Amino acid sequence: MTKPILIVGGGPAGLAAAHAAASLGHASVLVEKMDRLGGAPILSGYAKLVPSHEWAKDAIGGMVTRVEQSPSIAVVKNAKVKAFEGTPGNFRATLTNGEAYDVGAAILTTGFTHFDSINKPEWGFGTFPDVVTTTQVEQMISSGKGVKCPSDGRKPKRVAILLCVGSRDRQIGREWCSKICCTVSANMAMEIREELPDCHVYIYYMDIRTFGHYEAEYYWKSQEEFKVKYIKARIAEVTGDGKQLFVKGEDTLVKRPITIPFDMVVHAIGMDPNVDNMTLSAVFGVDLHKHGFIGRKDAYGVMGATSRAGVFVAGAAIGPETIDDSIAQASAATMSAIASLRGTIPQAVE
Amino acid sequence: MPIHEKSLIRPENIKTKENLIVEGIDVSGHWSTFIESRAVTDYNEELQEEIGALPGGEFIHRCWQCGSCTNACTVHAIEPRFNPRYWIYLIRMGYESELVRDKDIIWQCVSCNKCTYACPRDVVPEGVMKATAHWLELKGYTEKSPSTIFDEEFSRQIIARGKIEDTEVLHKFLHKTKQPLMQDWLVTIGRNIAMRLPVKWGLKMMWAQVFKPKTKDWAKSRKAIEDYIIEQDAHHRHALKLDAPKSKATAHQPKLHAAE
Numbered sequence: 276m277t278k279p280i281l282i283v284g285g286g287p288a289g290l291a292a293a294h295a296a297a298s299l300g301h302a303s304v305l306v307e308k309m310d311r312l313g314g315a316p317i318l319s320g321y322a323k324l325v326p327s328h329e330w331a332k333d334a335i336g337g338m339v340t341r342v343e344q345s346p347s348i349a350v351v352k353n354a355k356v357k358a359f360e361g362t363p364g365n366f367r368a369t370l371t372n373g374e375a376y377d378v379g380a381a382i383l384t385t386g387f388t389h390f391d392s393i394n395k396p397e398w399g400f401g402t403f404p405d406v407v408t409t410t411q412v413e414q415m416i417s418s419g420k421g422v423k424c425p426s427d428g429r430k431p432k433r434v435a436i437l438l439c440v441g442s443r444d445r446q447i448g449r450e451w452c453s454k455i456c457c458t459v460s461a462n463m464a465m466e467i468r469e470e471l472p473d474c475h476v477y478i479y480y481m482d483i484r485t486f487g488h489y490e491a492e493y494y495w496k497s498q499e500e501f502k503v504k505y506i507k508a509r510i511a512e513v514t515g516d517g518k519q520l521f522v523k524g525e526d527t528l529v530k531r532p533i534t535i536p537f538d539m540v541v542h543a544i545g546m547d548p549n550v551d552n553m554t555l556s557a558v559f560g561v562d563l564h565k566h567g568f569i570g571r572k573d574a575y576g577v578m579g580a581t582s583r584a585g586v587f588v589a590g591a592a593i594g595p596e597t598i599d600d601s602i603a604q605a606s607a608a609t610m611s612a613i614a615s616l617r618g619t620i621p622q623a624v625e
Numbered sequence: 626m627p628i629h630e631k632s633l634i635r636p637e638n639i640k641t642k643e644n645l646i647v648e649g650i651d652v653s654g655h656w657s658t659f660i661e662s663r664a665v666t667d668y669n670e671e672l673q674e675e676i677g678a679l680p681g682g683e684f685i686h687r688c689w690q691c692g693s694c695t696n697a698c699t700v701h702a703i704e705p706r707f708n709p710r711y712w713i714y715l716i717r718m719g720y721e722s723e724l725v726r727d728k729d730i731i732w733q734c735v736s737c738n739k740c741t742y743a744c745p746r747d748v749v750p751e752g753v754m755k756a757t758a759h760w761l762e763l764k765g766y767t768e769k770s771p772s773t774i775f776d777e778e779f780s781r782q783i784i785a786r787g788k789i790e791d792t793e794v795l796h797k798f799l800h801k802t803k804q805p806l807m808q809d810w811l812v813t814i815g816r817n818i819a820m821r822l823p824v825k826w827g828l829k830m831m832w833a834q835v836f837k838p839k840t841k842d843w844a845k846s847r848k849a850i851e852d853y854i855i856e857q858d859a860h861h862r863h864a865l866k867l868d869a870p871k872s873k874a875t876a877h878q879p880k881l882h883a884a885e
């Protein structure tokens with residue numbers, strides 16, 4: 276009898292991998308370091324998701340329930356994998372809670388860590404209370420408390436969203452595009468305009484990367500139906516006088532410096548490699564990508580393969596990824612993992 | 626000067642003081658010359674709303690600044706300062722003083738609509754140019770353009786009678802724009818018409834000039850058109866926060882003579 280698959284991380288990718296294995300009648304062990312499943316959308320309190328417009332707690336909540344009710348998935352929360360030894364088809368995973376599992380393969384769905392805006396001090400996060408992150412605004416919306424300036428609770432009349440905070444910035448060693456922030460910001464701008472029709476929302480951008488269907492449904496819609504304004508400028512600094520924030524930069528389309536007052540400035544924070552990736556790399560013996568994400572063996576070979584046979588990877592652990600694509604990758608990686616256990620790869624007979 | 630060649634220093638921003646003492650130090654002479662900041666310090670959110678409320682400006686908020694309109698523009702080809710993409714941006718962001726600087730260029734749009742067909746987002750830049758010229762007029766930044774004066778006389782006659790009297794349109798237009806009636810080209814046309822027109826038609830023309838006939842049962846149509854014009858004018862003035870006209874007489878359209 277083949278051994279179960281170890282899935283590390285209970286976010287969208289991990290939930291999808293466990294569900295995929297269960298659908299194929301294969302047992303799995305899902306290990307989550309936090310006290311609940313759901314990953315970033317649940318732990319960070321996201322509001323409505325792209326592209327379904329469903330609330331995160333409903334959309335991801337459904338995936339969580341499906342996994343928790345499955346008889347072929349053993350869910351272990353509040354635990355990490357401490358050691359992972361053995362050979363493909365015959366691994367032993369030891370957890371920090373003292374338990375150990377004999378598994379045939381592992382799928383790393385360990386996700387990402389939100390960029391910490393404190394690393395871009397010139398943009399005022401940590402200095403001015405009304406400079407917030409997209410995650411904080413998601414929480415304001417999802418909690419039902421509404422969009423308010425943290426300093427005094429007033430409803431903002433003018434909000435600036437700064438794109439590429441922690442993305443595409445060699446100064447801080449982040450050479451990647453975080454992929455989802457443009458769309459998330461366009462969606463958030465519409466949500467703010469819907470909640471506060473008198474509040475004007477400006478998005479400061481270098482390029483707008485609302486790829487595929489996100490173009491019409493988020494970028495165009497935000498301009499055409501919600502009158503969100505997009506200004507081509509990378510902001511130089513955010514300052515404040517105690518009452519208002521001032522966003523300084525160059526409006527590159529009119530070639531003029533700008534110093535514009537705002538009530539609230541939102542950092543569209545990017546996706547960093549998971550802060551635990553160095554540990555994961557050591558424990559599972561997998562190579563990391565040069566930017567610190569978990570490396571893939573190749574692009575078109577065995578889906579989700581890492582540098583170590585029998586260990587697979589999917590979702591934002593590989594690099595910035597959407598929820599939809601994380602789910603697809605996890606399903607593909609599960610197929611690879613099960614195939615590796617069954618030895619179903621056909622051999623040519625002369 | 627095209628946008629990309631614009632000088633960073635405008636003559637009016639250079640300030641020189643004859644005598645200047647800063648913190649007790651006499652800096653008269655070269656050291657007393659300063660350049661005022663070019664920094665934009667605020668957005669005026671009303672500007673887009675105002676121009677968007679005028680006919681033609683409805684879709685301005687769709688613009689994503691690709692520049693297709695300016696690239697397609699007939700006028701831009703011969704007048705590089707004519708840049709619809711740039712003005713649309715100024716309006717969207719509320720850079721009013723910048724927009725008004727170009728008040729004597731904006732109305733030069735020839736309505737060829739090449740921009741309309743080039744625009745990937747259906748902004749209808751030609752309409753925006755029209756709305757902007759209209760806005761500049763309503764706000765008092767520009768005089769009525771000759772074409773507006775022509776249109777007003779033309780529509781005044783249509784509204785009053787349901788038809789126009791060509792010679793009267795031309796005569797009134799030249800008079801209002803302070804142009805002489807006896808212009809060479811006009812004299813030539815007049816002479817040629819007089820020489821070639823059948824006598825019967827000539828008499829009919831003269832009769833029409835004196836008696837100014839109306840379209841049959843025109844009164845009802847006239848009332849509907851007048852009401853619509855007054856309603857639209859009030860709507861535009863409200864959007865631009867201008868005083869409402871006190872009566873029909875001060876409406877945007879010229880006074881309509883009931884006696885006609």
